[in-house]
Amino acid sequence: MQRVILSFVKWIFPLSIFWGFAFPLTKIITYSVSPMVISVVRIGVASIFFLILGKGLSIGVRQFVNGLLNFAFFLILLNVGITLSPNPGLVAVMIYTQPIFVLIIERILGSNINIKGTIGIVLGVIGVISSATLSFDIGLIFGLSAGILWAGGTVYYSRYLARENVAKLNAFMTLTSLPFVSAFIPFDYYFRFSLITLALLLLLAITAQILGFYFWFNGVREIGSIYASSGALLVPVMAYLFSFAVLGVVPTLPQIIGSIITLIGVYLTITSRGGPNKR
Numbered sequence: 001m002q003r004v005i006l007s008f009v010k011w012i013f014p015l016s017i018f019w020g021f022a023f024p025l026t027k028i029i030t031y032s033v034s035p036m037v038i039s040v041v042r043i044g045v046a047s048i049f050f051l052i053l054g055k056g057l058s059i060g061v062r063q064f065v066n067g068l069l070n071f072a073f074f075l076i077l078l079n080v081g082i083t084l085s086p087n088p089g090l091v092a093v094m095i096y097t098q099p100i101f102v103l104i105i106e107r108i109l110g111s112n113i114n115i116k117g118t119i120g121i122v123l124g125v126i127g128v129i130s131s132a133t134l135s136f137d138i139g140l141i142f143g144l145s146a147g148i149l150w151a152g153g154t155v156y157y158s159r160y161l162a163r164e165n166v167a168k169l170n171a172f173m174t175l176t177s178l179p180f181v182s183a184f185i186p187f188d189y190y191f192r193f194s195l196i197t198l199a200l201l202l203l204l205a206i207t208a209q210i211l212g213f214y215f216w217f218n219g220v221r222e223i224g225s226i227y228a229s230s231g232a233l234l235v236p237v238m239a240y241l242f243s244f245a246v247l248g249v250v251p252t253l254p255q256i257i258g259s260i261i262t263l264i265g266v267y268l269t270i271t272s273r274g275g276p277n278k279r
Helices: 002-029 035-054 061-084 088-095 098-108 115-130 138-160 166-182 195-223 225-231 234-247 253-270
Strands: none
Touching (some): 002 035, 002 195, 002 225, 035 166, 035 195, 061 088, 061 166, 088 138, 088 234, 098 115, 115 253, 138 225, 166 195, 195 225, 225 253
16 A cells, blocks of 8 residues: 555656646637647647657557557547537546546456445545536537546556556657547637747646656556546646636635545545555
8 A cells, every 4th residue: 555655646646736737728728729739739749759758669559559549539539529518627527537437447357446445436536526517518428438538548558558668658659649639630720829829838748748648657557547547536626726826716615525525535545455456
């Protein structure tokens, strides 16, 4: 348990800061740049960075499939959902049903999941969903689908690619995902160039794509898909905090209560004895 907590503090908690900060930052950028273009810039900058850092590529069919699940299809569904939904924030909330689907997939594949860890994940997801007033629209289906794909990609990486060099793996996945995401640029395209916009795009690419996924894949490798996914539930909590700090958006009472429930759920999961999953 101590190893899990140390790895959680090392990889997942910083990850929640990077991805939580990305929410208000993306909101600011979308005033000038369409979501799909933002995704292309994120992936493009990350591919260059990881190619230089890794000094090569981790190439293979499994690497390609993992890139489609975690990057290409995930970002396409997310951005289409944001475009189609009158409330993009709810689409983002639907993504963080991901730990439930990780739990289901791991259980189907035979992982040993203890009760305390399961309760923690369920509570965490309830906390995320209860922090928003859900109302159905077509965009939420895309957000939910993105969460399911992300869950599949997380389990896939944990089982088949966890020993790969993270930099080389990210370099290959971003490069192969780039054409798929780029094909959707015409979908609700707009781009109003300025130096400030360019600087914010680069900052987003560094924090959300480069640092975010570097920490994410290392976290999944060290503590497994379920522990890492449970920890990722801290991202919406951080998003509320950063939205208040950056945009002045005051969290509502449901958001505060939901965040508290999420924190309790994450605590229960990472302190569950024996570990909630076994690869």
